[in-house]
Amino acid sequence: MLFSIITFGCQMNAGDSEWLARTLRGMGWEEIPPDKAAKADVVVINTCSVRKKPEEKVYSLLGRLRDAMRDNPRAFVAVGGCLAQQAGEEFFRRFPQVRLVFGTDGAAAAPQAIERLAAEPGLRLSLLDFAERYEPRERHWPDEKVASQAFVTIMQGCDNFCAYCIVPHVRGRQKSRPAPDVLAECREWLARGATEITLLGQNVNSYGQDASGDGTGFADLLRDVAGLPGLRWLRFVTSHPKDIAPEVIRAFAELDNLAPKLHLPVQSGSDRILSLMGRKYDRARYLDIVARLREARPDIALSTDLIVGFPTETEAEFRETLSLMEEVRFESSFSFLYNDRPGVRACDIEPKVADAVKTRRLLELQALQERLTEEAYAAWVGREIEVVFERGSRKDGPGDAPSLAGRDPYGRVVNVALPTDAVKREEDLTGQTARVTITMAKKHSLNATLAEAPWLR
Template structure:
């Protein structure tokens, strides 16, 4: 059946089947969720990969490995695009980086869109579904944040393909796009463009619509949320002011935000952790290195003392705050002493978890030309040692929570089930994964998005186990 929609009055075959494959950060997950909702609102149907006609890959190029995965996926999808009308769309950071190169190398790719081009992607997908010979590249950066039209406040969970979609009761909200920091190792300013903040009114209105639709927890997203409002065009609020505005939304029970750059973490934001009851006591605060020498080479614009002062301030106003971080080992010029400073930082802060990686050259960044490079075997040895220590700290931190009572926002059924009921997994305000067994519960009963008080009974390597202490609401 052919229908006409208001979007430039493009005609298309209702029921076009598509799937979205997502790599990378939470911003990519959010972008994919929005794209799914936007296409569903136009009559398209989100399905699994084996059923799809159109394949959309949302890519990441922060490190080399995710980029290489994209080429592998494109090779796998080629046989599936032989039927008439089938094609691949490549979006995200690698799309911004490679551009028309995808069209030249992969004939089954007909749409390439960068981070600012996603707002135009739904219309472009419709055009390509109608005209099988057309190709499009949407890689121009725009001066202001590209507000997106279309889509619903909440997607239809039953229509989302496995592994993709908003977790019941939770949602991401972009507050900005791009980055102005140009850290020596980072490709983000080149693939996502310069920083562009949204208006606080647009952010608050989106959050209100999500809460009205049943969302209980919102995560505010940006490459550097702490610099919200201080970009070239600016906005009407600082990040701290935005937090207080969002916190005041009636019915919003939890707020999180990511990612934070320590150089821009204002005292007012630290203060908010002690004043806003729905601001979760958890913060991802990337340190990258514990060495002042390496931090300077990275262009991070803070030192150990500044970082540890932030940690002290956070724990003063919010003693139970759970801190996580990013760490790069093997940055050009990193000595054994520099690495020991990073290990010392881990002992001082005791992160509950960390994302740690070996440095890898990314095209166009300043660190590509920095010498000397750390030998691969040395970087690997340092990474293994750091990750082993992190495992121990994580386990110790989780064991210290045994016997505590937490409020858990349930997400989905646990992978491991017990006899005589159903086990569900969720997260506490600190962002820790907690598995809860519900004796006698019907397997078909849906608890996603529900809250329950839980007593922690056991700690695992990366999660907790608890028992229900009261009613589910």
Template sequence: MKFTVLTFGCQMNVHDSDWLIRAMESRGWTAVDESEANIFVINTCSVRDKPEQKVYSVLGRLAPLCKNTGDFVAVGGCVAQQIGDGFLEKFPHVRLVFGSDGIAQAPAALEDLAQNHEKRLVLNDFLSEYPEREGGEVLPNTDLLPPGIGTIPGQAFVNIMQGCDNFCAYCIVPYTRGRQKSRSSEAIINECKSLVKAGIREITLLGQNVNSFGIDKKGKDLSFAELLYKISDINGLERIRFTTSHPKDIAPEVVRAFGELHNLCPSLHLPVQSGSDNILKKMGRKYDRTRYLQIVDDLRKACPDIALTTDLIVGFPGETDEDFEQTMDIMERVRYESSFSFKYSDRPGVAAVKMQPKVSEDVAQSRLARLQERQKSITRESLDDLVEREMVILLERPSRRQPSGGISWRGKDMGGRVVNVYFAGYTDEKTLGGKMVKVKIIEAKNHSLIGAKVGEPW
């Protein structure tokens, strides 16, 4: 069968889609472009309204492509969990709906539906334990990466948990991905070892709230800090990252790890959401600005060069001008290297839907524009400070702009910053993906750096 996977939303969705592609290819299916596919899988996101609306648009676009009897669409992810069999009722060409826990069963279901053309399935039950997946894993004792592993050369993502128990007032995740389920630390460590053996140099650990890893197991497994130290010890693993962190759960041991583990990247995404204690309380974040700023101070004492990024919501119900100014103030104090910022939007079933007063669209847009403009300046100032520094870059892919007489590649430093490097005289692009190179930063752009290589890549 020929199939394609269309992905919306977070890095966990990207990772889920990558796994599903490998699992289907291991069953003899062929991943192709949308124009050639018979079966279409849409992996959806419902954190904000816009990605959800995109799903309905895509379903309308795919309907004419399902021309033959065996052609169909499968809808997975958070919107699938939220809407369920509503997709079957509204879209005749949708024959499979699977939620976040149902993805483990999706490969077998896709095979079943490809044979039984009248059948339709909904796999939306939440499971009590983390559903381990078979058929798309990296096999031990192999020297080659299976198809689909490492969409970025040298890098891989590893799920360590699923779901969330925090129930922040604005967030739909606990309702679409379920309650927190930590994966077995043994399974995580074994997967990491297999990835490193297969050539992976950098691993990013994924979870809705990685800092609470193991809490649901009530002491029967490792804490997140203990897991970090175990993974750090894997021979040959050169870089570790993790996302996302909830500030209320970050342990002192995790903070110390940034100063003690040589391969833990000095980079942390630490969502603050708002700088106002009033709004943080309404959001149900369970920390205040004093606590958050103390965490930042502790992180910088442990690792002075740590690069901090964040998420910010403006226009939350009841946000006053003073509340917004507090958010601007915390940006100035922390000086995030980058941030993801959004206007608040109601999501079905969350507590904030009923909160009043709502902030007008015009006011929210004005605040967002001001915040993003200031972030742009801070980002540029932070990058300017790195000119003349030397750093090691893990090369990912060719740069968007290519000069003559050689090849320009983009990669990332340990802090997660994008660096473009020129290789004079190189003609074979395939020789550079996943390699590392030492560079000296010679120029800062608005969102990236230009580096001159110091020595040859390895």
């Protein structure tokens, strides 16, 4: 049986999709890529409803799949994730090829549901109930090479209820995964060849601060994972500024393998807008966190999320966001136009900012971010840095030389030109580490040549 998974949205969704794919492969299914999804017996769409555009893309995709899958009457679609939690069995009414709808807590039972649906063609199933505690997931490990980078979910849901955010409504209240289970999965990844682990959660800084917690705080979990043999880099996303503890900040100074990169969503530079958003910190508090992070790790690279055009945002308040960006000098950011999401408090805040004004502000903000990114990247030209290779590069090396893409400790993509015989000497360089010299800064990546690579000797 063939399956394909198409993923929209955040890194949490990507992690869920990776687990589901690995589990189905372990159960004997064969995976085919998303661009060949119409040939699959089961297409799983992992959805996002945090913003309007991914939601629209899901409905458009379902329409195309309905037509493409007509030649295979046993083929069906499973819709999971946040939009599935939000729209529920409405998918059954609108799309006859949808036979499974599973919410964020229902993902743990999705592989068995897919197996059952493949055996019972007339059946439809929905898995939409929220669980009171973190639902354990079976871990299947097919006999195959694992990627160097592993993603490990440590919690589900969120208790913050920011005024613009649908996450607590579609992912439920916060539920922390027991620390021994997290550590067991991390050990399994490392034993199978992974060298880098990213811990995932809606708000990892509040890990353990709920009824599902076992007394382990996030700083303690970081130290426990960082101490596992074979781990080269430890990362985590996403952090809420109001919950970042001094112990977590100190970890950047004390843990050698905690990567010097942090995604710390600020959303706005205006205190009034932050208050309307329900973020529970102000500009001064955010800048104090940044200062303490840079005191702990002076070279730390910061990225963020920004919302443009929140209801009632004035031009002066938008300028406060630009000035914050200049002051912090984010290396990258994800920026979005505000739009109402069903059931959130911001729907009732008036007046709304006109679409044309929001668009103009977004373009100005993104132009500023491009400049900040280019300046940050340009500062690395001529310097050496360590890179872990991940895949073949989209940028070929000079002449006929092979080229590989990797990431540095800060999470930047680095395209590395290799000696012409490197591939002959080492068939698979994925996961290998090398020191490289940065030769060129691009808009969103760096080019480099090898400085030192023991595996090429």
